[in-house]
Amino acid sequence: MSLQGQQTKAFFQRARDVFPYGVNSNFRYWGEDDTVIISRAHGPYMWDADDKRYTDYRLAFGPIILGHAHETVVNAVTEAIKNGTQFAFTNTLEVEAGELVKRLTGVDKIRFTNSGTEATMHALRVARAYTGREKVMKFEGAYHGVHDYVLFTTANTPSSVAGSRRSPLTVPVSSGIPKHMADYLVMAPFNDAERVEELVAQNWHDLAAIIVEPVLGNVGGVMPLPGFLEKLRELCDTYGIVLIFDEVKTGFRLANGGAQEYFNIKADMVTYAKAMGNGFQVAAFGGTEKVMMTIEPGKMIHTGTYNGNGVGMAAAVATLSMLENDGVIDKVFEQGTTLMNGIDGILTRQGVPHVMTGSPTMFGLALGVEQAPRDFREFDKVDDHLYEHFTTELAFRGVLPELDCREPWFLCLAHDQEVIHETLNIVEDTAKTFFK
Numbered sequence: 001m002s003l004q005g006q007q008t009k010a011f012f013q014r015a016r017d018v019f020p021y022g023v024n025s026n027f028r029y030w031g032e033d034d035t036v037i038i039s040r041a042h043g044p045y046m047w048d049a050d051d052k053r054y055t056d057y058r059l060a061f062g063p064i065i066l067g068h069a070h071e072t073v074v075n076a077v078t079e080a081i082k083n084g085t086q087f088a089f090t091n092t093l094e095v096e097a098g099e100l101v102k103r104l105t106g107v108d109k110i111r112f113t114n115s116g117t118e119a120t121m122h123a124l125r126v127a128r129a130y131t132g133r134e135k136v137m138k139f140e141g142a143y144h145g146v147h148d149y150v151l152f153t154t155a156n157t158p159s160s161v162a163g164s165r166r167s168p169l170t171v172p173v174s175s176g177i178p179k180h181m182a183d184y185l186v187m188a189p190f191n192d193a194e195r196v197e198e199l200v201a202q203n204w205h206d207l208a209a210i211i212v213e214p215v216l217g218n219v220g221g222v223m224p225l226p227g228f229l230e231k232l233r234e235l236c237d238t239y240g241i242v243l244i245f246d247e248v249k250t251g252f253r254l255a256n257g258g259a260q261e262y263f264n265i266k267a268d269m270v271t272y273a274k275a276m277g278n279g280f281q282v283a284a285f286g287g288t289e290k291v292m293m294t295i296e297p298g299k300m301i302h303t304g305t306y307n308g309n310g311v312g313m314a315a316a317v318a319t320l321s322m323l324e325n326d327g328v329i330d331k332v333f334e335q336g337t338t339l340m341n342g343i344d345g346i347l348t349r350q351g352v353p354h355v356m357t358g359s360p361t362m363f364g365l366a367l368g369v370e371q372a373p374r375d376f377r378e379f380d381k382v383d384d385h386l387y388e389h390f391t392t393e394l395a396f397r398g399v400l401p402e403l404d405c406r407e408p409w410f411l412c413l414a415h416d417q418e419v420i421h422e423t424l425n426i427v428e429d430t431a432k433t434f435f436k
């Protein structure tokens with residue numbers, strides 16, 4: 001069996017002729033027989049090149065918070081592009097978008113950029129400039145984008161090569177990364193406050209920043225243990241280190257104010273992207289007045305031709321205004337809770353060992369374990385092959401989460417109760433035959 005119908009197969013062959021492996025991001029390659037080619041999407045659904053409909057729970061890995069091609073956002077972008085989108089000057093929409101981000105998140109100052117990768121890259125440079133220090137503490141399993149400074153020991157690194165929990169190795173995720181980049185990182189175990197405290201005590205004089213995904217959104221949605229983020233805050237205050245919350249996945253998704261609001265902890269810097277523009281390309285980094293004002297023309301650089309472009313700004317204004325005024329996240333939370341509880345109930349009735357992780361707007365399903373994994377090492381015990389086979393079966397039946405269990409199920413406003421019930425019926429039918 002293959003996820004590819006005739007048209008999809010044909011497009012995939014054409015794609016293979018143009019792009020390595022037929023994709024423009026390695027995560028999209030699902031092998032020769034199952035790489036999907038999409039032709040359109042609307043609301044909670046996507047259609048492939050053969051017009052097969054999927055209920056989409058990947059949501060482009062998080063950006064879609066309202067639904068695909070949401071009318072309000074599409075109209076706002078359509079209007080904006082009639083007036084031009086690139087001026088190499090601050091534009092009026094940019095100011096509106098920036099004010100919305102400030103209001104929703106409580107950051108003092110932000111700068112727009114175009115991808116999560118750029119946001120974390122710039123945030124780290126600002127933190128280095130602010131502190132005059134060069135190293136950064138990063139947590140095992142966390143993903144902060146594809147620049148060389150952070151591409152070490154991410155979710156897909158086997159823990160068998162990651163060294164001991166007490167002294168984790170800094171393992172490059174790709175060929176092509178200069179090996180000395182590892183010298184700028186202090187790798188730490190997530191959710192181990194005691195060990196983090198020791199590592200900070202040993203390294204603080206070199207540490208510019210601690211960068212953390214407040215929820216491990218690339219390790220199935222592992223949640224921070226009570227007190228863990230508070231401990232990071234305390235250590236950063238004590239040692240003058242910049243605490244960076246990488247909210248590329250959690251921003252405008254866990255709450256309007258992201259993880260800072262959800263966990264009631266203020267970081268010194270934050271990074272946003274995905275849900276900010278409901279799928280249009282827009283990202284930002286921000287933080288306290290003091291830290292952000294390190295940026296200074298001619299002295300501390302942040303530039304970018306497409307920063308604040310009209311398309312991203314119009315999308316951000318439309319999306320964030322809906323978040324501000326229409327209780328979007330509360331509704332997505334409620335719908336996600338129905339789906340999460342529903343899947344939990346189905347698997348319990350089938351006697352399948354499993355744990356639900358994360359928050360209802362981006363939750364994980366860990367098969368084959370009885371306790372929620374606390375870090376990427378414990379996540380190794382999760383039966384990822386079983387998950388891949390189960391979710392592939394779901395995909396055949398038109399329900400599409402990512403097949404890699406490290407990627408959460410993402411919810412959006414368009415997943416209304418009817419869509420969720422339709423999904424739960426498919427999950428139940430699939431589970432009954434698959435786990436019998």
Ligand SMILES: Cc1ncc(COP(=O)(O)O)c(C=O)c1O
Binds near residue numbers: 143145
């Ligand atoms: C937490 C986190 N940070 C940064 C990134 C990088 O974002 P982008 O893919 O837009 O470069 C991602 C992407 O998934 C992410 O999940």
